[in-house]
Amino acid sequence: MMGTIMKVSLVGAELEENLGLRYIASELESRGHIVDIVPFNSEYDIPHAVKQVTGFAPQITGLSMVFTSRAREFCHLARALRDSGYTGHINAGGHFAALNCQSLLKDFQAFDSVALGEGEYILSALADNLDKPSRVHGLCYRRNNGSVEINPSTGNPDNLNALPFPKRTTFHEYFGKPIASILSSRGCWRNCAFCSINAWYKSGGGKKFRIRSVENIVAEMKELYFSYGIRIFNFQDDNFFLSNHIDALHRFEALRDELHKEGVHGIAIAIKARPDSITKESIQVLDDLGLFRVFLGVENASENGLRKLNRKCSIDHILNALRILNDFDVHIAYNLLMFEPDTVLEDVLINLRFMERHIENPFNFCRAEAYAGTGLEAKLLAEGGLLGDYFGFDYRLKDPGSEAFHQIANYAFFDRNFSDSGLHYFNMQVDFYFQLLRRFHPEVLSQTLRGTVRNFIKQTNLDTYQCLCQIYDFVAVIDPSDHSSIRRFAREMREIVDERSVELHDQGENILRWLNDAYGRRGKGVESRVEMPFQGYEPLSNRGFDSSWEFAGAGTTEAASLDLFGNTLSAIPYNVFKDRMIHQNEK
Ligand code: SF4
Incomplete structure (x- = not known):
C-alpha cells in the first residue's frame, strides 16, 4: 500500500488543544494523507463521534487512550464504531493503550492494533503498510489467526525539530486573548514511582527526554503569535526545565532574547515544573517572558512519602520553590499525593501541617495510583498487594489507621x-x-x-x-x-x-x-x-475618597491616585511591583 493516500480519523479529548493528535495529524498530512480530528470528551459524545468517523469513512481510525479513567469509554466507542458497520482499521495509542496493549487486543476485538510510543512515525508507517502491519515498528497488533504480536520499537523520534509543527484548528480565549498549547520538550529525566508518563516513554524506547532547539520553538511561537494572534502559551512539557540549572537558565535566556528580537511581546506563559528545578534566576527570566502560572509537582510533604514515591526531591526544595514563586506572585497550583502504600498517620499529619502553612496556593490531594508499567505497580505486584484489573488497579494502605x-x-x-x-x-x-x-x-x-x-x-x-x-x-x-x-x-x-x-x-x-x-x-x-x-x-466612592482628592491636591495625576494618607488607590501595576520586588531582593 506504499504511496496510497489514506484518510485517517484521529479521536481524542479536546477540552484543551490535543497536541498529541495535532502532531500526528501534521506528520500524516505532510506525507499526503487526509486527516480529520474528532473530539471525544465523554461517553455522551459517542453518537457524535461515531457519526463523524463514519461520515468521513477513513481507512484508519486512531483513538487517543491516554488516561486510565477514560479507557472504558474508548472501548465503548470502538465497539460502537463496529456496531455502526465501520470496517476500517482501529488503532489505539497513548499511555493506557501502550502499557496494556496485549490485554486490550485480547479483550476487545474492536481494536486492530496499538501504537507503543509517540504516534507520528508509527501511524505514518501504518498508513504506508496497512496490509503488512508486521513491518511497522513499535506496533502491537492482532494477526489474522487471532494471536497478538509485538513489533519491537525503534524508539520515539530523537530529533523533535524534524517534526512538522502541530496542526492548528481553533483556539480558546481568556479575556479576549487566544491560548495555544505548545511543547518545548518531551519526556522527563526522572523516574517517579507513580508516573505513567515516565513508564510510557520507556515503553516507546529511545531517549526518555528530548528537547527542541530554541530556534525551533521560537519559529512556532512566532507563527502562532503573528498568524493566529496567540497571546497565552500553555507549555505542556511534563517539566519545562532541564536537569541542570545552568543549562536551563541559558535556554530560557536564549528563548526570551530570541522572542523579543522577533517582536513577540506581551505574552503570558504557563508551565509545569519540579520543585528542585526552580531557581530565582530562572524564574526571573521566565517572568520577563510572561510567566503567570506554574503547576508545581509538590506531590508529598513528608520525607518518607517523597522517598517512597522516588521523587529525588527534598522538602527543602519544595519550600524553596514555593517561596521563590510566591515572591514573583504567579499563579501556583499543586497536587498532594498524600497516600501511598506505606503511608503512616505521622506522614498524614506532616502533610496536614504543610497545608496549614501554605494556604495561599490552590491545591488538590489524592492517592498515588498504581498505573501499568510504574514502579508502584511492580512493588505492589511483588508484595501481593495489587487489587483490581488494568482498568483501575487498586490497593490498601498497609497501616490500618491511614x-x-x-x-x-x-x-x-x-x-x-x-x-x-x-x-x-x-x-x-x-x-x-x-x-x-x-x-x-x-x-x-x-x-x-x-x-x-x-x-x-x-x-x-x-x-x-x-x-x-x-x-x-x-x-x-x-x-x-x-x-x-x-x-x-x-x-x-x-x-x-x-x-x-x-x-x-x-x-x-x-x-x-x-x-x-x-x-x-x-x-x-x-x-x-x-x-x-x-x-x-x-x-x-461612598467612603469619602472623592473629597480627599481636593485635600491631597486635586488636578494632579499623582494626587488623584493617592488617598488621604498618601496610599495608592489602585493595584500596583505589575511592572512596578516587579521592579520593586527585585530591588527589595537585591538589598
Ligand atoms: S518528574 Fe514528573 S514527569 Fe518526571 S517522572 Fe516524576 S512525575 Fe513523571
Whole structure:
C-alpha cells in the first residue's frame, strides 16, 4: 500500500488543544494523507463521534487512550464504531493503550492494533503498510489467526525539530486573548514511582527526554503569535526545565532574547515544573517572558512519602520553590499525593501541617495510583498487594489507621477533588483568571479585588484543612476495624464538605463575575473599578475618597491616585511591583 493516500480519523479529548493528535495529524498530512480530528470528551459524545468517523469513512481510525479513567469509554466507542458497520482499521495509542496493549487486543476485538510510543512515525508507517502491519515498528497488533504480536520499537523520534509543527484548528480565549498549547520538550529525566508518563516513554524506547532547539520553538511561537494572534502559551512539557540549572537558565535566556528580537511581546506563559528545578534566576527570566502560572509537582510533604514515591526531591526544595514563586506572585497550583502504600498517620499529619502553612496556593490531594508499567505497580505486584484489573488497579494502605483516613477522605472529598466542577479545581481557576488579568490588564484590578481573590483561595484551603483535621482526630481514636462507624462518619463528613463547597463555589462565581466586569471596564478610568457585585461591600466612592482628592491636591495625576494618607488607590501595576520586588531582593 506504499504511496496510497489514506484518510485517517484521529479521536481524542479536546477540552484543551490535543497536541498529541495535532502532531500526528501534521506528520500524516505532510506525507499526503487526509486527516480529520474528532473530539471525544465523554461517553455522551459517542453518537457524535461515531457519526463523524463514519461520515468521513477513513481507512484508519486512531483513538487517543491516554488516561486510565477514560479507557472504558474508548472501548465503548470502538465497539460502537463496529456496531455502526465501520470496517476500517482501529488503532489505539497513548499511555493506557501502550502499557496494556496485549490485554486490550485480547479483550476487545474492536481494536486492530496499538501504537507503543509517540504516534507520528508509527501511524505514518501504518498508513504506508496497512496490509503488512508486521513491518511497522513499535506496533502491537492482532494477526489474522487471532494471536497478538509485538513489533519491537525503534524508539520515539530523537530529533523533535524534524517534526512538522502541530496542526492548528481553533483556539480558546481568556479575556479576549487566544491560548495555544505548545511543547518545548518531551519526556522527563526522572523516574517517579507513580508516573505513567515516565513508564510510557520507556515503553516507546529511545531517549526518555528530548528537547527542541530554541530556534525551533521560537519559529512556532512566532507563527502562532503573528498568524493566529496567540497571546497565552500553555507549555505542556511534563517539566519545562532541564536537569541542570545552568543549562536551563541559558535556554530560557536564549528563548526570551530570541522572542523579543522577533517582536513577540506581551505574552503570558504557563508551565509545569519540579520543585528542585526552580531557581530565582530562572524564574526571573521566565517572568520577563510572561510567566503567570506554574503547576508545581509538590506531590508529598513528608520525607518518607517523597522517598517512597522516588521523587529525588527534598522538602527543602519544595519550600524553596514555593517561596521563590510566591515572591514573583504567579499563579501556583499543586497536587498532594498524600497516600501511598506505606503511608503512616505521622506522614498524614506532616502533610496536614504543610497545608496549614501554605494556604495561599490552590491545591488538590489524592492517592498515588498504581498505573501499568510504574514502579508502584511492580512493588505492589511483588508484595501481593495489587487489587483490581488494568482498568483501575487498586490497593490498601498497609497501616490500618491511614487506610481508614484515606477511605474517609476519598469519600468525603469525592466531588471537591474529582468532579469537573470540583471546588479544588475551581479554586485554581479563580487564581488562574486573576493572574491572567493581572498579567494583561493590571490597571483594572483594585487591591480590594486582589484581597478578595486571596481570601477565597485561603478560605477554600483552610476549609479543606479543617475537615481533614476532623478526619484525623476521628481516625486517631477509632478502631480501624469498626467499619460501620467509619462509614457513618464518612457520610457525615461528605455532607459537611459538600455543603461548604456549595457556599464557597458561590463566592468564587461572584469573584469570576467581578473579574469579568473589571475586564469589561478596561480603559474606562479609575472610578470604573468601584462597583462590586458583593453584598455587604460598599463602593469605595461612598467612603469619602472623592473629597480627599481636593485635600491631597486635586488636578494632579499623582494626587488623584493617592488617598488621604498618601496610599495608592489602585493595584500596583505589575511592572512596578516587579521592579520593586527585585530591588527589595537585591538589598
Ligand atoms: S518528574 Fe514528573 S514527569 Fe518526571 S517522572 Fe516524576 S512525575 Fe513523571
